[in-house]
Amino acid sequence: MSTLIIVGTQWGDEGKGKVVDLLTSRADVVVRFQGGNNAGHTLRVAGEQVIVHLIPSGILYPDTLNVIGNGVVIDPSVLMEEKIGLRSRGYFLNDEQLLISDRAHVIMPYHKLIDVGREELLGSAKIGTTGRGIGPAYEDKAARIGIRMGDLLRPEVLRNRIAVALEEKNFLLEHRFKKRPLDADTIFNEYAAFGEKLGPHICDVTHVLQGKIAEGRRVLFEGAQGTLLDIDHGTYPFVTSSNVVAGNVCAGTGISPRKLEQIWGVVKAYSTRVGSGGFPSELKNDLGERIRERGAEYGATTGRPRRCGWLDMVVVNHSVQLNGLTGIVLTKMDVLTGISPIKFAVAYELDGKVIDRVPADINDLERAVPVYRELPGWTEPIGECRSFDELPRNARHYVETIENLTGVPATIVSVGPGREQSIVRKPPF
Numbered sequence: 001m002s003t004l005i006i007v008g009t010q011w012g013d014e015g016k017g018k019v020v021d022l023l024t025s026r027a028d029v030v031v032r033f034q035g036g037n038n039a040g041h042t043l044r045v046a047g048e049q050v051i052v053h054l055i056p057s058g059i060l061y062p063d064t065l066n067v068i069g070n071g072v073v074i075d076p077s078v079l080m081e082e083k084i085g086l087r088s089r090g091y092f093l094n095d096e097q098l099l100i101s102d103r104a105h106v107i108m109p110y111h112k113l114i115d116v117g118r119e120e121l122l123g124s125a126k127i128g129t130t131g132r133g134i135g136p137a138y139e140d141k142a143a144r145i146g147i148r149m150g151d152l153l154r155p156e157v158l159r160n161r162i163a164v165a166l167e168e169k170n171f172l173l174e175h176r177f178k179k180r181p182l183d184a185d186t187i188f189n190e191y192a193a194f195g196e197k198l199g200p201h202i203c204d205v206t207h208v209l210q211g212k213i214a215e216g217r218r219v220l221f222e223g224a225q226g227t228l229l230d231i232d233h234g235t236y237p238f239v240t241s242s243n244v245v246a247g248n249v250c251a252g253t254g255i256s257p258r259k260l261e262q263i264w265g266v267v268k269a270y271s272t273r274v275g276s277g278g279f280p281s282e283l284k285n286d287l288g289e290r291i292r293e294r295g296a297e298y299g300a301t302t303g304r305p306r307r308c309g310w311l312d313m314v315v316v317n318h319s320v321q322l323n324g325l326t327g328i329v330l331t332k333m334d335v336l337t338g339i340s341p342i343k344f345a346v347a348y349e350l351d352g353k354v355i356d357r358v359p360a361d362i363n364d365l366e367r368a369v370p371v372y373r374e375l376p377g378w379t380e381p382i383g384e385c386r387s388f389d390e391l392p393r394n395a396r397h398y399v400e401t402i403e404n405l406t407g408v409p410a411t412i413v414s415v416g417p418g419r420e421q422s423i424v425r426k427p428p429f
């Protein structure tokens, strides 16, 4: 097997970064296919913490090729900052470690202003976006007025496209969001300079990837966000602006579905979400607080406290089906140590009916009352366990219950933040 997709099965922050980082040691290529620097992957290596937002997690390995696909939206200033930061810590010493699609869209200064301005106007109805300009950049892509990474290398094209975009954006900024209009020359100078600096990375990555897969190289596709934040299948409108599901690997990189093999979903042993929107199994009490503190549940991108709750198997099974999962990576099991009983939702009650699907309407989701089952917890610390049999009996039972409820094997169980704190039951490559 040579291709593996890793996706989040909840609302993001399931620990994908650590999992991808762990599996990267066996991969030749790591690819981002959607989202942007709204994502934040916390990687821990030799006791040190590294957070990446845009550059694929494989960057910590000198021999791994990292690819940003056409489906990603890129803020070049963030990319530059990340590159400089990694380099100062001894990573990413070779430019050839990163390829960026010439078809990926660029997040421009007006996208960030519009993202923030729109949230301000929405007031209490806000989405709770990361404010990074992600949504407005995808809007421009669909409206066919976007600027692509390849345009940064063609000054005349870039100048013209900025002028066209600003005609509309400055009207919006001034009259709708009451902000100052932006100057075309200033943006052009800044972005043309980004083009010069990032030029060595920008190319037709689809062609490169197709070649790597044809050669039988091990390619890992790294999802960002989580399935419940998918623009079509998530808790709309409280979602991100891209398709997060595994199927978007094809459109977001240009690889045929016929080439894709394993699809693993990362399931956190409990649930969290940042931003607004329905979350039936949320714990708005001391236990929720305790999980937040023990699990360090604060946004890697925005630092916001994450809302915490019990595991929701309705959500997980929604993701199992949408992504066609062949494996589950269960993370943060150690955070549940000492909590007993451990509850998990298996259905919702809505208007007197029991349902086991995520309702399309956000108001229905907000009214849905979880139907819980529970299992006894465990008290033994599990951070040192390196095989499934070393886990306490009740912890094993929790894992097996999730496997039974999903019909998908738990291929990795993560018992702590360190790369080595992982029980790998089935290596992917």
Ligand code: IMP
Pocket: 011, 012, 013, 038, 039, 040, 127, 128, 129, 130, 131, 132, 133, 134, 135, 224, 225, 226, 229, 238, 239, 240, 241, 274, 275, 276
């Ligand atoms: P946006 O992606 O910045 O437009 O934000 C839309 C929604 O997705 C908000 O609720 C964000 O908090 C959420 N979101 C975006 N990226 C992530 C992520 O990587 N982890 C968790 N939530 C995210």
